[in-house]
Amino acid sequence: MNLGLAGKRVLVTGAGRGIGMAIVQGFVAEGASVVAGSRTITPELEKLDGVTAVAVDLSDPEGPAQLVAAAGDRIDVLVNNVGIAPPRPQGFLEVTDEMWATTWNLNLMSAVRTTRAVLPVMLAAGGGAIVNTGSVNSHLPDPLVVDYSAAKAALASLAKSLSKEFGPRGIRVNSVAPGPVATDLWLGDKGVAATVSAATGLAAADVEAGAKAAMVTGRFTRPDEVADLILLLASDRIGNVTGADYTIDGGMTTTL
Known part of the structure; x- marks a missing residue:
């Protein structure tokens, strides 16, 4: 299937490894030009053709705007992928305010800030696509990752709200929820x-x-399987899909 992503300008956060790396590789394989934001520029990023790697700390409130500025005056697709999922085996009572703030900042506020910086660029161009890497824990909360679960639930809600506000102006916003x-x-x-x-x-x-x-x-789930779903949502092949949250968890979620 031709996804029509060749020549698109794509911004990916948390791109240095794991799911983020798979996303970058997927877009490059489709012929897109990728701006890859990562705290550390990994050797894997450096060797990819068609990728502009930007070292950036997205936990810094100024980081997202710096990354968007580095991408230039055209961004067709934004993938908010950066995040952390620190396990809390000692339970809720041991999760401090500082831990909550760290998790909330990188899983939610980095996406808020990056999206806020990208939207004027997309609006000026008349459209675009935003995909957030969420989590199955947004609807299957787990005490082992209590703060992560809450942050990913907020991220899913954010995507739905943005899809309603900016859909009439040509910008689609969707989420994926990996297990x-x-x-x-x-x-x-x-x-x-x-x-x-x-x-x-x-x-x-x-x-x-x-x-x-x-x-x-x-x-x-393999990272490339998550990436393939994100690429499809970013493409115009399903251009009337917005405000959706697609689960990819090997059937772990048993409810409708």
Whole structure:
């Protein structure tokens, strides 16, 4: 399927690894020009043709505007992907205000600020597409990631509100809600499995196996599968889809 993304100018946040890297690679494969924002410019980003890598701290309130300015006066697609999901195995009472603020800032406010900076560019051009990387935890809250769940629920609500305000002006806003994805966020040395293992004494492999068992497919979603869904939502192939939140969780969500 030709997604019609060739020649598009795309801005991706949290682009250095994991889902963000897969998103960048997907757009490049479709012939798009990508501005990739990342706290650290990874070797993988540096070697990609068609990518302008920008080192930026999106937890800094000034960071998103700096990234958008680096993208220039044309942005056809924005993917708000940056985020963190710190596990809280000790429970809600141990989550401090500072922890809440850190999670809220990077998962929600970075998207608010980046979108706020991008919208005038898109409005001047007469349209555009915004896709937010959300989480299944926005509708399946989990005490293990209580602050992350709340922030992703707010992000989904934000996307719906923006879709209503800016849809009549040619800008579509959608979200994807992945379940566990095979990235360092879950499987790395400091990921969810390792953190839960350290707190409970369970082997990290058993934590991973338990997460897989919660999905009817019996496996984690691959980063490229999330990226493919985001590319489709960013394309005009489904140009009348806006305000939607697409779940990709291997069947973990069992309710309608």
